Amino acid sequence: MAVELSPKMQAFTQEVFPAIIGTNRKDGSVEIVPVWFEQKDGSFWINGGTNRGWFKHLQRDPRITLLLIDPKQMFRWAQVEGRMVNWAEDPGGDHINHLSHRYLKTDYQGPRTGRIKIQLEPLRVTGSIDGRG
Amino acid sequence: MAGGKAVSALSPAVQKLAALPILVTVATKRADGSVQLNPVWFELKDGFIWLNSNTSRAWPKNLQRDPEVTMLLVDPKVPDRYAQIHGRLVSLIPDPRHEFIDHLAERYTGKKFRDLEADEHRVTLKIQPVRVTGAEI
Numbered sequence: 001m002a003v004e005l006s007p008k009m010q011a012f013t014q015e016v017f018p019a020i021i022g023t024n025r026k027d028g029s030v031e032i033v034p035v036w037f038e039q040k041d042g043s044f045w046i047n048g049g050t051n052r053g054w055f056k057h058l059q060r061d062p063r064i065t066l067l068l069i070d071p072k073q074m075f076r077w078a079q080v081e082g083r084m085v086n087w088a089e090d091p092g093g094d095h096i097n098h099l100s101h102r103y104l105k106t107d108y109q110g111p112r113t114g115r116i117k118i119q120l121e122p123l124r125v126t127g128s129i130d131g132r133g
Numbered sequence: 134m135a136g137g138k139a140v141s142a143l144s145p146a147v148q149k150l151a152a153l154p155i156l157v158t159v160a161t162k163r164a165d166g167s168v169q170l171n172p173v174w175f176e177l178k179d180g181f182i183w184l185n186s187n188t189s190r191a192w193p194k195n196l197q198r199d200p201e202v203t204m205l206l207v208d209p210k211v212p213d214r215y216a217q218i219h220g221r222l223v224s225l226i227p228d229p230r231h232e233f234i235d236h237l238a239e240r241y242t243g244k245k246f247r248d249l250e251a252d253e254h255r256v257t258l259k260i261q262p263v264r265v266t267g268a269e270i
Binding site for chain 2 (some may be wrong): 017018020022023024028029030031032034061063064065066067069071074077079081
């Protein structure tokens with residue numbers, strides 16, 4: 001069941017830094033990559049191309065772990081265990097452009113076609129922000 | 134990736150990134166197969182990645198059960214430059230006099246590590262890099 005983010009986590013996830021996501025490959029190994037994210041109404045949203053390895057992994061195994069860490073203060077971090085609950089095409093790249101404005105304050109410069117937006121729901125939060133784990 | 138051959142040397146770009154006092158993200162597998170991510174102090178030396186932990190933490194326990202590990206280094210100035218390093222735990226070395234964690238603390242904070250808690254035991258983890266990949270967001 002999805003968990004509700006604490007007020008501290010609500011605030012922390014408005015800060016601007018990439019999330020590091022971990023997904024399961026078919027052979028049991030883990031892939032980790034940094035991605036842009038947005039937290040809205042308690043869900044995490046990320047964006048990628050349909051050809052990305054991590055999206056293929058999520059379609060097979062929807063479990064995903066996010067590491068959020070303040071790049072300026074390394075002791076401020078949270079680990080969010082979650083799962084993909086939904087994904088949809090991002091026709092025209094509106095969502096990646098929205099994320100680009102969150103991170104770069106400018107229009108997205110990369111390709112806007114063949115993109116998808118993915119909704120993740122948090123199942124468990126640990127780390128220093130909530131003071132657990 | 135299991136059973137892959139060890140890389141003979143990390144590239145100069147990865148070595149340069151690893152020389153910075155940045156955290157490495159360590160991914161381990163829990164018993165139920167889910168992914169655990171932790172930010173960890175590290176040092177690259179003699180071709181190995183060296184980590185240290187309190188023995189009561191979950192991630193070193195995960196590694197003792199399943200020695201395959203994935204690590205991520207992100208360039209702090211250019212976050213879409215990163216190196217993903219797959220590796221394998223090759224040895225677990227007790228650090229009873231907390232010399233290695235003091236050494237890591239010096240690298241990151243310029244000071245020795247805090248006093249250990251009464252029941253705290255430290256251990257050094259030696260990781261053999263097996264494969265390195267990198268890409269952009």
